[in-house]
Amino acid sequence: MKILIIGGGGHARVVADILLAMDGMEPQGYVTSDQAPGTAGPLGLPVLGGDDAVGSIPHDGLVVAVGDNATRERLFAHFAAQGENMVNAIHPSAILAPDVVLGRGCMVCPGAIVNTGSEIGDNVILNTGSVTEHDCRVGSHAHVAPGAKVAGAARIGAGALVGLGAAVLPGVAMGDRAVAGAGAVVLGDVPPGLTVVGVPARPKT
Numbered sequence: 611m612k613i614l615i616i617g618g619g620g621h622a623r624v625v626a627d628i629l630l631a632m633d634g635m636e637p638q639g640y641v642t643s644d645q646a647p648g649t650a651g652p653l654g655l656p657v658l659g660g661d662d663a664v665g666s667i668p669h670d671g672l673v674v675a676v677g678d679n680a681t682r683e684r685l686f687a688h689f690a691a692q693g694e695n696m697v698n699a700i701h702p703s704a705i706l707a708p709d710v711v712l713g714r715g716c717m718v719c720p721g722a723i724v725n726t727g728s729e730i731g732d733n734v735i736l737n738t739g740s741v742t743e744h745d746c747r748v749g750s751h752a753h754v755a756p757g758a759k760v761a762g763a764a765r766i767g768a769g770a771l772v773g774l775g776a777a778v779l780p781g782v783a784m785g786d787r788a789v790a791g792a793g794a795v796v797l798g799d800v801p802p803g804l805t806v807v808g809v810p811a812r813p814k815t
């Protein structure tokens with residue numbers, strides 16, 4: 611499948627690396643206006659042009675490769691509304707239990723683990739070495755950052771961020787667009803939009 615990578619930053623480079631490691635995926639290059647079309651991009655893939663170029667480049671699907679949740683959500687909605695095939699980029703070293711339900715346009719990075727009974731929405735990032743335990747629900751456009759751990763039956767709301775190395779305890783619910791800062795240990799539910807930090811996690815002042 612010929613795949614376009616929407617974005618041109620570090621996150622896009624990681625998506626490119628994942629697609630290159632997958633069987634049957636042929637990443638075509640980066641869709642970004644930050645560099646001139648035709649420029650050689652990272653990992654030997656070209657810069658194809660800005661978002662307007664997508665319609666004129668032959669492809670079978672695309673991945674929105676932007677780390678910021680709100681921007682990724684906006685771009686996902688834009689391209690999904692145009693009928694694009696939003697494909698999942700799943701590194702071969704990631705481990706997903708056979709019954710995991712994965713949405714569209716997700717990125718599952720090297721070493722990420724998703725255990726049995728979990729349901730992952732659309733456009734979610736499960737970053738390097740993250741653990742999403744059994745029976746979790748991860749809402750669309752959320753991000754479980756590198757090394758973060760989400761314990762059994764926890765709920766991660768749409769557009770929420772579980773920061774680098776953070777831990778969310780069993781059954782805890784993080785609301786939509788809530789943020790657990792890097793290293794936080796989240797013991798109780800977090801209201802939508804609230805940022806918590808520290809051990810134990812408390813609202814950021």
Ligand SMILES: CC(=O)SCCNC(=O)CCNC(=O)[C@H](O)C(C)(C)COP(=O)(O)OP(=O)(O)OC[C@H]1O[C@@H](n2cnc3c(N)ncnc32)[C@H](O)[C@@H]1OP(=O)(O)O
Nearest residue numbers: 737755756772773774789790791792793794805807808814
């Ligand atoms: C491949 C990749 O790289 S994926 C990267 C994924 N990204 C992440 O995991 C980043 C997670 N983000 C964080 O942890 C951020 O620090 C946030 C979102 C919690 C806060 O960011 P900001 O709102 O910019 O906060 P800011 O840096 O201004 O700090 C505000 C206060 O919170 C404290 N603080 C910030 N982050 C943390 C944290 N993770 N743990 C404890 N305290 C923190 C600061 O020390 C500061 O305290 P002070 O006012 O007493 O000096």
